[in-house]
Amino acid sequence: MYSLTHSPIGAAGRGTHAPARLRSFLAGLAPACPALPCPCSPRPRERGAGSFPEQPPETSAPPGRTMADNLSDALKKLKITATDSTADSLEGCLDCLLQALAQNNIETSEKIQKSGILQVFASLLTPQSSSTAKVANIIAEVAKNEFMRNPCVDAGLIPPLVQLLNCKDQEVLLQTGRALGNICYDSHEGRSAVDHAGGAQIVVDQLRSLCSKTDPASEKLLTVFCGMLVNYSNENDTLQSQLINMGVIPTLVKLLGIHCQNAALTEMCLVAFGNLAELESSKEQFAYTNIAEELVKLFKKQIEHDKKEMIFEVLAPLAENDVIKLQLVEAGLVECLLEIVQKTVDSDKEDDIAELKTASDLMVLLLLGDESMQKLFEGGKGSVFQRVLSWIPSNNHQLQLAGALAIANFARNDGNCIHMVDNGIVQKLMDLLDRHVEDGNVTVQHAALSALRNLAIPGFAASKVTHPLAMFMLLSFRNTIKAALLFGSATCREASGHFSAASPPVSSVQWNCMYLAMVWAFSGC
Incomplete structure (x- = not known):
């Protein structure tokens, strides 16, 4: 049994189980991308956390006064009225702040920070107050700015916000989720404060209790809570492990199944999956859910490239787990991938080329599992295996590559090797090699x-593989072989693929050829 020390993407040596990660991820949404937009803030394009409550409609300032004047007055009044005021006067000040934030968020946030009013907000965040939702909304808006997140933490806003997660008012919950999510975005201090206050567990419990509710208000709240957890744990293995231990994965999978018609919530679930799927412990939990079935079902409904891309980015890390590989095969993912290949193979559009690469790479990845590989081989008569064979003589280099890698993975089983060799696979691979001798x-x-190399392992098949390959090598690389014989006593530097410093370079392809030729020569064939 041999493992390939320089195997291409997705090619496993015989007897090995070390899948290489798909490298076809496209720019855009990534499970743990530093550029991930803040899920609780308005987001570009359609890939966001959905629509959040709009700001109060802007009103024009009275004659002779500007919005800046009103804002200054409101900030002064808030310091006084927060402790001794009527509810109406407090509401009016808060409305003024929200209007100013809608007009110029950055400038207004700077003035709020300088005024010291953030400390006042902490005392206003009580379940009994009718102004609580507006205060949380203001905090959510100012926390869109990176320079405001640490001041929000320093002002002691996290503990009262976390306590509000236990209230029953959906508007308060919505704005509180937005505020905490925005404070956590790319902020170590924000995440630590929420962790210390126990916010993550409360949000996970809320997701669990609201999971089955399908009314618009509940779905909007679920979307915000999912976004908050993404911002809380993004690119942080410790916090991701914490969420996994809290049992968030089965809840998220259930959410995806129940709310698959809600685009915003579905996309946020996918972002959350991608955020957690890198950890090995998460794959083990995912394997005990119906995630494969849900993702394939969702994938079949997609038409837009961006939506398929999001699902691909979740499938890739999950498919590294052998149990999930088999589940994906049984759920019909391979048929989806083959359909994509068929639709995009002749296209010259950038999106189609990328989709073809992703689909064919993922196909190869699924073949790295022994059970999934054998299920798709079906004794050499399976439609999937036959389709893969047709990729080798195609004119598309990506399909040629994926087809050869797929054969390498099918060849990890001796019985498969014998069947493929008996049915002429060696000649197909030799023809493929010959096509690329000139273009390199x-x-x-x-x-x-x-x-x-994998096909040559069984004794029965070895001579049928190595004999013709040796002839090919002698004709194609005769100069290299001559040099190898002349410098044969020199020490081989494996890392660089060279003999001694005085010898000509030898590529990994040539080394493979010489290896197979020597197998043939010394086996007495």
């Missing part, structure tokens, strides 16, 4: 040689 596409050559 090393990636495809390496993939084809990896497949031949």
